[in-house]
Amino acid sequence: MAKRDYLQNLMRDLESHTEVRRFGSGWLSGFFGLLFAISGFFMVIALRFPDWFATPELEVVKTWTGFRGAVHLVLLTSYGLSLLSLLLRPRKVLGLTALMIGLAAVLLGGANVQPQETRDWGIFFGLDFFVVNLLVTGFMFAPLERAFPHRRAQRLFRTEWREDLFYYLVSTMFVQVLGFLALAPQQFVNAHTNNWDAFRAGVASLPWIVQFLIVLVASDMVQYWFHRTFHRYPFLWGFHAVHHSAKSMDWLAGSRMHFVEIILLRAITSLPLFTLGFSPSVMQAYIGFVYVWSSLLHANVGGNFNRLGHWIATPRFHHWHHGLEREAFDVNFAIHLPLLDKIFGTFHLPKDRWPENYGIPEDVPKAYWGQFLYPWTRTGKKTDETPAE
Numbered sequence: 001m002a003k004r005d006y007l008q009n010l011m012r013d014l015e016s017h018t019e020v021r022r023f024g025s026g027w028l029s030g031f032f033g034l035l036f037a038i039s040g041f042f043m044v045i046a047l048r049f050p051d052w053f054a055t056p057e058l059e060v061v062k063t064w065t066g067f068r069g070a071v072h073l074v075l076l077t078s079y080g081l082s083l084l085s086l087l088l089r090p091r092k093v094l095g096l097t098a099l100m101i102g103l104a105a106v107l108l109g110g111a112n113v114q115p116q117e118t119r120d121w122g123i124f125f126g127l128d129f130f131v132v133n134l135l136v137t138g139f140m141f142a143p144l145e146r147a148f149p150h151r152r153a154q155r156l157f158r159t160e161w162r163e164d165l166f167y168y169l170v171s172t173m174f175v176q177v178l179g180f181l182a183l184a185p186q187q188f189v190n191a192h193t194n195n196w197d198a199f200r201a202g203v204a205s206l207p208w209i210v211q212f213l214i215v216l217v218a219s220d221m222v223q224y225w226f227h228r229t230f231h232r233y234p235f236l237w238g239f240h241a242v243h244h245s246a247k248s249m250d251w252l253a254g255s256r257m258h259f260v261e262i263i264l265l266r267a268i269t270s271l272p273l274f275t276l277g278f279s280p281s282v283m284q285a286y287i288g289f290v291y292v293w294s295s296l297l298h299a300n301v302g303g304n305f306n307r308l309g310h311w312i313a314t315p316r317f318h319h320w321h322h323g324l325e326r327e328a329f330d331v332n333f334a335i336h337l338p339l340l341d342k343i344f345g346t347f348h349l350p351k352d353r354w355p356e357n358y359g360i361p362e363d364v365p366k367a368y369w370g371q372f373l374y375p376w377t378r379t380g381k382k383t384d385e386t387p388a389e
Helices: 002-014 027-048 056-062 067-088 093-107 127-147 161-173 175-191 194-204 208-232 234-244 259-275 280-298 315-321 339-343 368-377
Strands: none
Touching: 002 027, 002 093, 027 067, 027 093, 027 127, 056 127, 067 093, 127 161, 127 280, 161 368, 175 259, 208 234, 208 259, 208 280, 208 339, 234 259, 234 368, 259 280, 280 315
């Protein structure tokens, strides 16, 4: 009971209104203390159990001579901020939580922790990848949303933030599992298309920027029809409805995607990258670009961009895709190029207007596992406002 009350108090403090988060209240120091404490703790876990919780691609970062010093600085910063929050804030739960997590990281060995011998099962969970992504995208978009918000009253910890953060955790921690399931078709194609070698060599000889632009346009075309198909067929819509069930839009909302849809989308969009000879660096750059671009499209960032929105996807362009109004159903499927929507008759960007509300007129469960089962448990009943082509 005490544990439940403690967690409820923590959630209540995180979700407190903006009026009580003012500078000097201790909320900001408590929040950033908690953020740095969790980041440091996860990094210590990844250093202690590298076979289980570290991403091989980030090994070059962890072997950098200054990395452990950076982890130590993160833990020291969390310690200082948590103490400041405890001094300033009447509610002590934020600072106390940050302090306890930071101390737990120190007890595990802190920045000087040494790898512990573990049984390597060949499967890893990318805690380090999760931390890096969260810090990079969070520090990129959270200030942007505060400086140029579309909805100024929307809080950082808005409704459903916990669900979306969990989706973010799943999509990054299970990067190996997702990658394996998504790339299985490509491995089969490569093994049975040796006669494509000349074509692949020709693609590989193209300038890097040309390869990147080809992948950008081709992938957007594929994603347009993939996206539209998931809106058209009721069973597939059950998967995509999870993404549309978010009632608030910010950079974190874009991570709300059903596990099955993530696998299928990565498989479809990575097909040209892995089978047609594009450079691996092009692949990596495109994946990174899409990751940031998707966060931007969902972000709570203002700006009408009436002209630009006709040629390049902007937050307002994509927010209309998530609108609850009838005029917002089945529009703006493109990820990068609105020209595709213009060609196929699904473009919608009324001048200077945004959707009033977001979400769908279906009772999608709020918990992750309920949403995971939703494609199989939804009744299929539609109202006059349920998305359908």
